[in-house]
Amino acid sequence: MSDEKPRASNPLINKRKLEARRKFLRSVVLGAAVLGISSVGYIPVARAWNVRMRPPGALEEPDFLSSCIKCGQCVQVCPVAAIKLDDLDQGFGVGVPYIDSRTQACDFSCDAVQCILACPTGALVYKKPTFMPTRSEMVLPAPPILLAKEKSPEPTLNLKERSGLAVLVRPEKCLARQGKGIKGAARGQSFEGTMRFMEVDRWKPIPLRDHPYDLELCDLCVRTCPIKNAISMEIVKENGVEIHSPVVHEACVGCGVCEMVCPPDLAAIVVEARKGWSV
Amino acid sequence: MNKYLESVRVMLGGDPRKPGPVDYTEEAKTIHFYKKSEKHDFDALKLEARAHQKKKYWLKRRWIALLSINLLFTVSFWFDIQILEGALTASRMLGFHLIDLNSALQVMLAHKHIIVNLLIGTGTVFVLWLALGGRTFCSWVCPYHFLAENAERLHVYLVEKKKISDHAFHRGVRTVFWVLFAGMAWVTGYTVFETISPTGIVSRALIYGPGLALGWVTLLLLFEIFYSRRAWCRYVCPIGLTYGIVGVFSPLHVTYKLANCHHEGECRKVCEVPHVLECVIKGRAPSAQLDIGADCTRCGMCIDVCPSGALSFEIKGLRKIM
Numbered sequence: 365m366s367d368e369k370p371r372a373s374n375p376l377i378n379k380r381k382l383e384a385r386r387k388f389l390r391s392v393v394l395g396a397a398v399l400g401i402s403s404v405g406y407i408p409v410a411r412a413w414n415v416r417m418r419p420p421g422a423l424e425e426p427d428f429l430s431s432c433i434k435c436g437q438c439v440q441v442c443p444v445a446a447i448k449l450d451d452l453d454q455g456f457g458v459g460v461p462y463i464d465s466r467t468q469a470c471d472f473s474c475d476a477v478q479c480i481l482a483c484p485t486g487a488l489v490y491k492k493p494t495f496m497p498t499r500s501e502m503v504l505p506a507p508p509i510l511l512a513k514e515k516s517p518e519p520t521l522n523l524k525e526r527s528g529l530a531v532l533v534r535p536e537k538c539l540a541r542q543g544k545g546i547k548g549a550a551r552g553q554s555f556e557g558t559m560r561f562m563e564v565d566r567w568k569p570i571p572l573r574d575h576p577y578d579l580e581l582c583d584l585c586v587r588t589c590p591i592k593n594a595i596s597m598e599i600v601k602e603n604g605v606e607i608h609s610p611v612v613h614e615a616c617v618g619c620g621v622c623e624m625v626c627p628p629d630l631a632a633i634v635v636e637a638r639k640g641w642s643v
Numbered sequence: 644m645n646k647y648l649e650s651v652r653v654m655l656g657g658d659p660r661k662p663g664p665v666d667y668t669e670e671a672k673t674i675h676f677y678k679k680s681e682k683h684d685f686d687a688l689k690l691e692a693r694a695h696q697k698k699k700y701w702l703k704r705r706w707i708a709l710l711s712i713n714l715l716f717t718v719s720f721w722f723d724i725q726i727l728e729g730a731l732t733a734s735r736m737l738g739f740h741l742i743d744l745n746s747a748l749q750v751m752l753a754h755k756h757i758i759v760n761l762l763i764g765t766g767t768v769f770v771l772w773l774a775l776g777g778r779t780f781c782s783w784v785c786p787y788h789f790l791a792e793n794a795e796r797l798h799v800y801l802v803e804k805k806k807i808s809d810h811a812f813h814r815g816v817r818t819v820f821w822v823l824f825a826g827m828a829w830v831t832g833y834t835v836f837e838t839i840s841p842t843g844i845v846s847r848a849l850i851y852g853p854g855l856a857l858g859w860v861t862l863l864l865l866f867e868i869f870y871s872r873r874a875w876c877r878y879v880c881p882i883g884l885t886y887g888i889v890g891v892f893s894p895l896h897v898t899y900k901l902a903n904c905h906h907e908g909e910c911r912k913v914c915e916v917p918h919v920l921e922c923v924i925k926g927r928a929p930s931a932q933l934d935i936g937a938d939c940t941r942c943g944m945c946i947d948v949c950p951s952g953a954l955s956f957e958i959k960g961l962r963k964i965m
Contacts, residue, residue, distance in 0.1 A: 387811055387812060387813050394878065402839045405835065409833070430750070431753070434843055434847070435733035435734060436729060436730050440719075440720050440728050440729070448851075451854040451855045451856055452854065452856040452858070484742060484760045485733065485742075485754075493756065
């Protein structure tokens with residue numbers, strides 16, 4: 365009997381040990397797999413697949429990604445639903461807000477950049493803390509004046525920095541430069557973007573297609589710009605010929621309204637996210 | 644053996660200890676002594692008890708609570724009624740900031756800068772879950788729990804039918820994950836965990852619409868159905884561990900009454916975290932009544948299946964007052 369006992373119990377111990385070892389190895393593999401998968405999220409960020417336009421008041425990109433808690437409260441307060449949340453293809457940017465100006469620009473219908481007010485973590489701020497990196501070319505020369513509020517006691521938008529800059533990237537597409545006008549809806553009848561028109565309703569944005577135009581010379585980017593002195597139509601000389609062309613000024617905050625309303629298939633004027641002012 | 648230390652040790656991944664001879668109270672010893680001579684017809688007892696049981700009493704309540712909370716987020720946004728704005732990572736309920744503790748921790752570690760609203764929000768949530776029992780968040784609020792719970796049912800069914808076998812991991816790996824995710828947030832400056840957190844992903848999908856990220860959640864569920872029972876919640880999720888720590892001293896817990904127990908082990912079969920129920924094994928309970936450990940999600944599933952009423956919800960101190 366005493367001889368048999370160890371023989372009977374040994375395989376049992378080994379089996380248990382074996383299972384424990386398997387469990388341990390499995391756990392190591394699980395650990396490596398989960399860490400590996402979560403690190404893949406760095407690739408889109410590092411390669412900057414999409415240079416996204418962030419909502420107004422966003423911190424510089426690395427700070428913005430680290431401080432955003434991905435709750436979407438900024439999405440919820442936006443009256444024109446300009447803010448959307450990114451998906452998993454943006455890696456660490458999943459759940460982070462962005463604005464696609466061409467589809468729906470931020471037209472400041474809220475009057476007070478409420479997305480900043482809604483942000484619980486300070487990823488969107490009225491004023492950056494002093495130790496945060498600030499690029500001088502992003503700093504606005506003066507408090508921007510919101511045309512919709514121009515006559516109220518506090519006409520400014522509480523913004524210290526721009527989120528991007530409007531650039532005439534495809535001048536050959538610009539209707540004004542071609543001397544052409546615009547008749548009908550700026551972006552066609554199927555376009556779903558909305559915008560606030562002071563002359564229609566001070567408080568409620570309406571679909572862009574419900575506000576047709578009939579202009580001899582297209583100046584939609586200038587006409588719809590919500591910020592005072594951010595863009596103007598000027599006569600410039602090109603190859604000795606005088607033509608009309610929109611010119612962006614330092615007051616531009618990068619809201620993207622000009623990009624949204626620009627009538628050609630590919631917008632002539634585009635807001636370049638995170639681009640600063642340079643002379 | 645301090646019961647709080649023991650409960651934290653087990654939560655972090657330690658195997659539950661058998662109590663030593665000195666740990667047993669006189670009362671428990673007496674009960675254990677009489678139980679030795681007891682011979683029950685378990686099947687008859689079970690049938691008898693089941694006849695008087697309220698079917699899925701807590702399950703129904705819990706699902707209603709979980710679904711209403713998550714849908715309240717959705718309707719608040721879609722119908723702009725502004726009761727509960729945001730998502731589970733951070734929200735505002737009637738104006739009060741509520742911020743998920745683990746998400747806040749990740750943001751603080753990654754950003755290395757804390758603003759007042761973040762502190763207020765975490766404070767509110769901390770107090771709330773301290774009162775309600777930490778991991779109560781998991782089973783009563785987390786939308787991934789709802790999906791995983793049903794995936795678990797499928798997994799258990801498939802194992803029963805011998806179509807698949809279950810693969811367990813070492814529970815300590817969750818603690819390792821907690822430290823690693825915190826470390827990665829600090830070192831990289833990105834909230835790395837949020838990228839793969841199914842809690843955040845499902846919550847946002849419910850509110851802001853579905854996206855590619857749900858593919859990842861589907862993969863997780865498939866892994867849990869076909870390979871390892873309840874793997875994410877048991878072995879990975881740092882949110883659960885964060886709330887577990889908050890709940891160590893919570894007044895609300897599941898309590899176990901040794902005298903009522905017939906030791907059929909029904910409760911351990913349904914439990915998401917069966918290591919907290921080791922004390923129901925015959926001869927293990929060191930006292931006549933004891934609280935289930937901090938890793939318990941207070942889902943009430945054990946209470947629902949217990950045929951002898953040995954398990955129940957209790958609020959500490961309330962029994963003495965009343």
